[in-house]
Amino acid sequence: MxxxxxxxxxxxxxxxxxxxxxxxxxxxxxxxxxxxxxxxxxxxxxxxxxxxxxxxxxxxxxxxxxxxxxxxxxxxxxxxxxxxxxxxxxxxxxxxxxxxxxxxxxxxxxxxxxxxxxxxxxxxxxxxxxxxxxxxxxxxxxxxxxxxxxxxxxxxxxxxKGQPIVPRGVPTYPYENMLGLKRQLKENGLHLHRLILENEMAVTGAGELEIMDGLDTILRVMDEAVNAGLAAEGVLPGPIGLHRKANHLFERSEIKRQTHENIIGQMCAFAFAAAEENAAGHIIVTAPTCGSAGIIPAIAKIMRTRLGLSEQSVREGLLAAAAVGFLAKHNATIAGAEGGCQAEIGVASAMAAAMLSHATGYDADVTENAAETALEQHLGMTCDPVGGYVQIPCIERNAMSVVKAYTAFIIATDVLPARYKVGLDQAIETMMATGKDMNCKYKETAQGGLAAIVANC
Ligand code: SF4
Structure with a gap:
């Protein structure tokens, strides 16, 4: 490979x-x-x-x-x-x-x-x-x-078809799976974000400042999508008549500021906000896809507003999230049409878990375990958008899966890394095999699952 x-x-x-x-x-x-x-x-x-x-x-x-x-x-x-x-x-x-x-x-x-x-x-x-x-x-x-x-x-x-492959630069630290990535980190004494950055420079020819500017743009647009979604009210486009909920969820979470529900409520509100902007056809960032575009922006906003992390930590976390997205894209798929929702929301949740772990200073073993746990808990998840609209179950799924990412982070940081029995490579391989076995009804065709049962809303 x-x-x-x-x-x-x-x-x-x-x-x-x-x-x-x-x-x-x-x-x-x-x-x-x-x-x-x-x-x-x-x-x-x-x-x-x-x-x-x-x-x-x-x-x-x-x-x-x-x-x-x-x-x-x-x-x-x-x-x-x-x-x-x-x-x-x-x-x-x-x-x-x-x-x-x-x-x-x-x-x-x-x-x-x-x-x-x-x-x-x-x-x-x-x-x-x-x-x-x-x-x-x-x-x-x-x-x-x-x-x-x-x-x-x-x-x-x-x-x-027949498109010539434009040659790219050779990565400075080549790897093809998580095992190889961790080997490179260990042999070269690098942090995960540094390795991803070095490889980005080698592959694209861009300089570090240019890449950092690009990351800042990505993070800014993600945050703008969350803010726009929090400010918006009304009904999303399409025949379902689905009401936006982000604004209400955020207000409720503020009322519950002193309770344990607060941070979960805010995470959900942020994920709803960006996912609703996506459903409205507004500008978002694929992370790694549009359908899953609420998860990483929500975790990034929680990292800034609730965990007090610096912008540099958020950037470094985003680079760790990219590493997980690369592994999934290279060794399996990130498309609902190929692998069902596990490949979109599942991968986004794994990326968010890795982002949080890396940005808060945990090593590559913990980061891998957080990502693996998040992905594992999405295996088999089908894609069944009601009416073919990226609204039900997609928007709520973004909120549920940002919470799963946070939970995976807590488990990974509280359990000895050596006690994990499943690696990220195995979870990605399983996702691909499951996606291949999945009936076409459950791969973004809106012919099965909720889309078939809730046909008339
Ligand atoms: S259900 Fe399908 S369309 Fe909706 S987020 Fe999941 S993969 Fe995307």
Whole structure:
């Protein structure tokens, strides 16, 4: 197996919710396609009659509830997730059938919601979340003028078929699993955050200051999502009519300031706040996905406001969280469409547990144990968003799983590390095997579980 050469900014991406695989990935794919199409020769473009986007697998099954159409249209219209305003997305979503001009230079097309086709849920493409984008020929001729097959496997990652692999730098301290990571830490006498930082510099070529600036931006946007969610009230978009709860939960936790419920209530309120912002299609950070975007921001806010940790400790904790996310992404998956919710919420909870352990000064053994316990307690968790909307059970699940992360941290820091019988590598391997065994109904298709039982709300 190859050494992990992921970047922190592969994992933590800024963009609109509610789903990294169904919103950020498709928007990036559509944006990428249009950039490539614009580079085609004018003679080729002059024969183009239209553009079509076909969604397969879980993109087709739950794309409607996840806002995939407006995300694709925004990407085609030249908006990237980092630059697209939620207002523009809302405008696209409120008037989906209005035709909008798409200028490719030699040809001018019109696009609207009908440009996006919900195709087969069952298919033979290698990635469950597959999109095919094509420029059609004169009079809709059978052979497309230009076509790309994109995979959107989660976390906002995309790849098109035949895409050349852009070589990255070689990590200074190569590892492929937790065992190898701990070996590197021990042999080189490094703290976990330092190793991740050194590898980030080697892999991306960025300097330390630039990386730290990037981390600060990520943490700022996470905190803004929590604050925006705490300030907002009303009903989330979509037919469920789900009321936001973060504001109320936070007020109740303040009333209970002197009780044991207070810190738990605040953690839940913070997780609800960012998860509700995600459900509203507002700007969040994938951590590691949109659906799980409330957990790490909530733990970061608790670290600052209740544990009195410095901003530097929070940054270092985020680097430890990234290490766990890398291990899960490299050796298993972080996509609900591939591994069920254990791969999204479970991995986020493990990342948050590691963040807390590392930031509070515990060593790599304790950090591993905290992450392992958190992940282990999510094994088998299915993905069954009601109506295909990232609301039920997703929002409450963020709150429950930030509490699980905190509990895992308490257990790991109070129990002798040597008494742990399961390692993080084993938990990740188990998650992958369980995800493979999981029926497709439970992998972001909204065809099983709560989505099947609570069909009419
Ligand atoms: S159930 Fe979990 S994996 Fe599925 S959409 Fe919700 S948060 Fe994501």
């Amino acid at each position: 190859s050494a992990i050469d992921l970047s922190i900014f592969d994992l933590f991406k800024i963009g609109p919710g509610p789903s990294s695989s169904h919103t950020i990935g498709p928007m990036r794919a559509a944006y990428d396609f249009i950039q490539a199409a614009r580079a085609l020769p004018a003679a080729t473009l002059s024969s183009v009659s239209g553009v079509q986007v076909h969604l397969f697998g879980s993109l087709s099954a739950t794309g409607k509830g996840h806002g995939t159409v407006r995300a694709v249209l925004a990407g085609l219209l030249g908006r990237s997730p980092e630059s697209c305003s939620p207002e523009f997305l809302d405008e696209l979503g409120s008037d989906p059938l209005v035709e909008r001009p798409l200028d490719l230079g030699a040809v001018r097309l019109n696009i609207n919601a009908d440009t996006v086709v919900f195709d087969a849920i069952e298919h033979d493409y290698p990635c469950n979340n597959t999109m095919i984008i094509r420029l059609t020929g004169p009079d809709g001729a059978a052979a497309p003028v230009f076509e790309r097959e994109y995979a959107s496997p989660g976390g906002g990652f995309i790849q098109f």
